Amino acid sequence: PRLANQIAAGEVVERPASVVKELLENSIDAGATRIDVEVENGGVRLIRIRDNGSGIPKDDMALSLSRHATSKISALEDLESVASLGFRGEALASISSVSRLTLTSNHEGQDSGWKVFAEGRDMETISSPAPHPIGTTVEVRDLFFNTPARRKFLRTEKTEFGHLEEVVKRLALSHYDVAFTLRHNQRTIHQLRPAKTRVEMERRVATLTNPQLMDNAVVIDMESESSNLRLWGWVGLPTFSRAQTDLQYFYVNGRMVKDRLIAHAVRQAYRDVLYHGRHPAFVLYLELDPAQVDVNVHPTKHEIRFRDGRTVHNFLFSTLNRTLASVRP
Ligand code: ADP
Numbered sequence: 001p002r003l004a005n006q007i008a009a010g011e012v013v014e015r016p017a018s019v020v021k022e023l024l025e026n027s028i029d030a031g032a033t034r035i036d037v038e039v040e041n042g043g044v045r046l047i048r049i050r051d052n053g054s055g056i057p058k059d060d061m062a063l064s065l066s067r068h069a070t071s072k073i074s075a076l077e078d079l080e081s082v083a084s085l086g087f088r089g090e091a092l093a094s095i096s097s098v099s100r101l102t103l104t105s106n107h108e109g110q111d112s113g114w115k116v117f118a119e120g121r122d123m124e125t126i127s128s129p130a131p132h133p134i135g136t137t138v139e140v141r142d143l144f145f146n147t148p149a150r151r152k153f154l155r156t157e158k159t160e161f162g163h164l165e166e167v168v169k170r171l172a173l174s175h176y177d178v179a180f181t182l183r184h185n186q187r188t189i190h191q192l193r194p195a196k197t198r199v200e201m202e203r204r205v206a207t208l209t210n211p212q213l214m215d216n217a218v219v220i221d222m223e224s225e226s227s228n229l230r231l232w233g234w235v236g237l238p239t240f241s242r243a244q245t246d247l248q249y250f251y252v253n254g255r256m257v258k259d260r261l262i263a264h265a266v267r268q269a270y271r272d273v274l275y276h277g278r279h280p281a282f283v284l285y286l287e288l289d290p291a292q293v294d295v296n297v298h299p300t301k302h303e304i305r306f307r308d309g310r311t312v313h314n315f316l317f318s319t320l321n322r323t324l325a326s327v328r329p
């Protein structure tokens with residue numbers, strides 16, 4: 001089973017940023033309202049994520065590390081199907097198979113917190129009592145210490161931290177009610193309080209993207225009753241266009257996506273107002289009936305499939321186009 005985990009880990013644990021993504025999603029799933037991320041050396045030496053979520057009951061702790069560590073894979077030919085299943089129920093197991101992982105957690109009704117440790121293939125989990133407020137801390141040390149080939153593919157500390165920070169930003173831009181901190185090598189990089197009002201939300205967007213964006217953006221909040229679609233967020237004025245596509249955040253039902261149909265609709269809407277080689281900046285949220293989207297096209301990528309792509313495209317294009325036309329000088 002540990003071999004299976006190591007192979008599966010290769011599919012999704014690509015770099016420190018992928019670890020952070022999985023751990024943050026777990027914290028959010030656990031209902032955390034405060035998440036502290038601390039990393040060293042771009043996340044390679046240490047990733048520590050502490051949350052105030054529900055915590056894990058003592059008896060489930062070892063299980064959550066070994067979960068689904070079944071003999072799902074019996075032959076290498078099965079690898080492809082494992083990859084397509086994605087990471088459901090395998091994140092902690094996979095991460096611990098390529099690192100030194102400590103899970104500390106306390107759950108309501110317990111006398112104290114508990115701690116389990118797993119290192120590489122030898123799932124030597126020893127649990128012991130450990131003080132911890134209600135919630136969970138996952139500490140991942142020495143990522144890929146036992147898979148040198150994978151470690152070799154890591155880029156510089158700066159690049160790895162950049163990817164990791166981007167993951168934090170993307171989640172912070174879809175969970176305004178959660179407080180986040182991010183520290184790198186003892187330095188505070190982000191400290192975000194929960195944002196409730198629009199002004200607070202705009203402050204968070206400005207902090208995470210570009211302080212100038214909010215001074216050069218239009219607020220959008222458009223609903224189409226006939227097709228049950230809602231688009232809200234902020235679009236940068238054409239004058240705030242960028243040389244790179246570095247300020248484009250598009251969420252569908254709270255999930256960040258990079259989708260061709262969406263990209264096309266946005267590009268069309270900006271077509272006559274941007275000069276060649278410039279890219280719009282935006283933070284946009286599309287909400288629709290979940291039955292109208294299939295998010296499982298590829299679990300680790302950001303693609304998505306709409307039941308009725310044409311309607312979505314038309315709605316995006318016309319909403320953005322009308323908005324841009326209304327602010328044209
Ligand atoms: P999945 O999230 O797909 O269930 P994971 O391997 O990511 O699989 O996590 C395994 C289990 O461990 C989760 O289902 C959850 O019960 C528990 N867990 C992991 N992280 C946390 C956390 N931060 N807070 C509470 N429970 C957690």
Ligand code: MG
Nearest residue numbers: 022025026091
């Ligand atoms: Mg998970």
